[in-house]
Amino acid sequence: MYFFMFSISNFVFVVLLCAINCICGRMFADEGLYPAGYYDSQQVQYDRIKNALTKLEHAPQWVNDWPNPSIKMGQVSGLAIDNMGRLLVFHRARNVWDENTFNDREVYQGIGDDPIPDPTILVLNDTGELVDMWGQNLFFIPHGITVDNEGNVWVTDVAMHQVFKFTPDQRQKPALVLGEKFVPGNTDTRFCKPSAVAVLSNGDFFVADGYCNHRVIKFSPDGTILLQWGTAHGTSPYVFNVVHALTLAEDRGLVCVADREHGRVACYRHDNGTFHSSFSNWLIGGRVFSVAYAPVHGGRLYIVNGPESQILPVRGYVIDFTSGRLIQTFAPDGGLKNPHDVVTSPDGSKVYVAEINPFTVHKFVDEGLRNESLLDKVEKNETATSATHVKPTATVEVVGRAGGAEGAGAGAGGAWQRWSGALGGAAGAAAAALLAAAALALRSARNNGKGREAEPLVH
Numbered sequence: 001m002y003f004f005m006f007s008i009s010n011f012v013f014v015v016l017l018c019a020i021n022c023i024c025g026r027m028f029a030d031e032g033l034y035p036a037g038y039y040d041s042q043q044v045q046y047d048r049i050k051n052a053l054t055k056l057e058h059a060p061q062w063v064n065d066w067p068n069p070s071i072k073m074g075q076v077s078g079l080a081i082d083n084m085g086r087l088l089v090f091h092r093a094r095n096v097w098d099e100n101t102f103n104d105r106e107v108y109q110g111i112g113d114d115p116i117p118d119p120t121i122l123v124l125n126d127t128g129e130l131v132d133m134w135g136q137n138l139f140f141i142p143h144g145i146t147v148d149n150e151g152n153v154w155v156t157d158v159a160m161h162q163v164f165k166f167t168p169d170q171r172q173k174p175a176l177v178l179g180e181k182f183v184p185g186n187t188d189t190r191f192c193k194p195s196a197v198a199v200l201s202n203g204d205f206f207v208a209d210g211y212c213n214h215r216v217i218k219f220s221p222d223g224t225i226l227l228q229w230g231t232a233h234g235t236s237p238y239v240f241n242v243v244h245a246l247t248l249a250e251d252r253g254l255v256c257v258a259d260r261e262h263g264r265v266a267c268y269r270h271d272n273g274t275f276h277s278s279f280s281n282w283l284i285g286g287r288v289f290s291v292a293y294a295p296v297h298g299g300r301l302y303i304v305n306g307p308e309s310q311i312l313p314v315r316g317y318v319i320d321f322t323s324g325r326l327i328q329t330f331a332p333d334g335g336l337k338n339p340h341d342v343v344t345s346p347d348g349s350k351v352y353v354a355e356i357n358p359f360t361v362h363k364f365v366d367e368g369l370r371n372e373s374l375l376d377k378v379e380k381n382e383t384a385t386s387a388t389h390v391k392p393t394a395t396v397e398v399v400g401r402a403g404g405a406e407g408a409g410a411g412a413g414g415a416w417q418r419w420s421g422a423l424g425g426a427a428g429a430a431a432a433a434l435l436a437a438a439a440l441a442l443r444s445a446r447n448n449g450k451g452r453e454a455e456p457l458v459h
């Protein structure tokens with residue numbers, strides 16, 4: 001089917017080129033594969049793309065030599081950032097998803113085999129070192145992964161057609177399983193190659209279902225269906241063609257979907273599923289593999305596209321949510337080949353991209369956003385953090401509690417609080433004091449430069 005779509009889009013492209021030729025008053029050549037002017041037109045396309053890329057800010061910046069090259073991974077299908085800011089890499093180890101993996105009724109062809117014996121979840125710290133791994137003997141074809149506010153890890157396996165939740169203290173056995181093992185379906189108890197999960201701060205969660213179904217399902221924490229939407233046919237904004245990834249914009253009350261083969265990100269109210277907005281761009285093209293949202297500067301969508309034509313580049317793009325405009329682009333020096341997932345820290349300062357092939361993960365950083373977020377935290381909480389400096393233990397306990405109760409709705413501030421809470425007493429206090437010192441130094445540097453009181457950086 002994808003080949004079919006691929007040739008359709010090629011066909012449309014050639015038709016467009018022909019139209020350009022006709023408009024320019026040129027005639028088709030009598031011989032040869034391409035109409036006269038084809039190569040000229042292709043050059044026009046390249047120039048247009050190059051020009052558009054030049055106008056975008058090239059950010060965030062790629063971090064070279066990250067992660068440690070000795071860390072071995074297979075096809076990397078999913079990424080998540082945990083509440084300590086560490087990266088969870090969900091990969092397929094020795095298994096690959098190719099044309100022999102499923103039959104034409106979507107049934108996995110390796111049902112008699114053992115699950116992947118290697119750890120399929122790798123935990124990397126900020127410097128790209130492996131600090132933990134688990135997820136062995138559980139999965140067949142890993143796909144999506146996310147971490148909720150309570151530190152539970154949620155994953156999907158497309159071979160098993162299932163969704164799993166793991167609590168922080170039990171990594172061998174899931175606390176919740178949805179779907180029927182190896183049985184595809186389109187009912188209240190069966191999925192078909194579910195691709196992703198997103199968990200609201202109140203514990204309700206969404207499942208993207210997925211490759212062969214065309215729906216998003218909302219569940220209560222115990223796994224009861226609350227709501228679902230999406231369809232295969234028609235022309236409404238509820239028509240999906242591969243619901244491939246999810247991200248939440250809780251500050252806007254939205255859940256956003258990477259509607260992969262429609263080349264768009266579509267956002268819906270998370271309380272009742274009503275369509276809100278849709279984002280696409282000619283430069284991104286007709287395939288959007290994943291999306292992540294950060295509530296910075298009025299909201300930003302981080303998007304990775306995928307290989308489509310020989311002409312459009314495969315890259316990361318950032319869309320300003322409010323205006324819908326493309327504002328930034330990012331890629332490693334060697335470019336992206338087959339990006340499959342993207343995640344961002346809540347402050348937008350760290351962005352990670354997973355590739356299915358080559359088997360790798362890329363890190364990107366935005367120093368400006370990082371500085372802003374450090375400053376923001378201290379300015380908004382100067383009294384609290386100064387107090388931490390004086391009476392570390394007591395204050396950190398308060399910070400930890402506040403974080404637990406607040407949830408992700410608090411955005412960057414919430415993330416910091418959860419992080420300090422998780423760090424525990426002394427370490428949390430030390431980190432808070434360090435942060436405060438760094439940000440105060442920053443602010444005084446800015447004040448020196450401007451000779452007046454600092455203006456708020458975030459708008």
Ligand SMILES: *[C@@H]1O[C@H](CO)[C@@H](O)[C@H](O)[C@H]1NC(C)=O
Binds near residue numbers: 126
């Ligand atoms: C990451 O882990 C390595 C190895 O345990 C350690 O040396 C390094 O300091 C850690 N980096 C951070 C930022 O914690």
Ligand SMILES: *[C@@H]1O[C@H](CO)[C@@H](O)[C@H](O)[C@H]1NC(C)=O
Binds near residue numbers: 272
């Ligand atoms: C969802 O909620 C909004 C705001 O209350 C309302 O305008 C919209 O009609 C609702 N949609 C459905 C399907 O109930």
Ligand SMILES: *[C@@H]1O[C@H](CO)[C@@H](O)[C@H](O)[C@H]1NC(C)=O
Binds near residue numbers: 367442
């Ligand atoms: C961020 O802060 C660091 C440390 O103060 C500084 O060296 C760097 O230039 C800042 N970067 C940006 C983009 O503001």
Ligand SMILES: *[C@@H]1O[C@H](CO)[C@@H](O)[C@H](O)[C@H]1NC(C)=O
Binds near residue numbers: 381384399402414
């Ligand atoms: C600042 O700290 C106070 C009390 O510690 C907390 O209630 C408030 O939400 C914090 N503000 C931000 C923006 O994190």
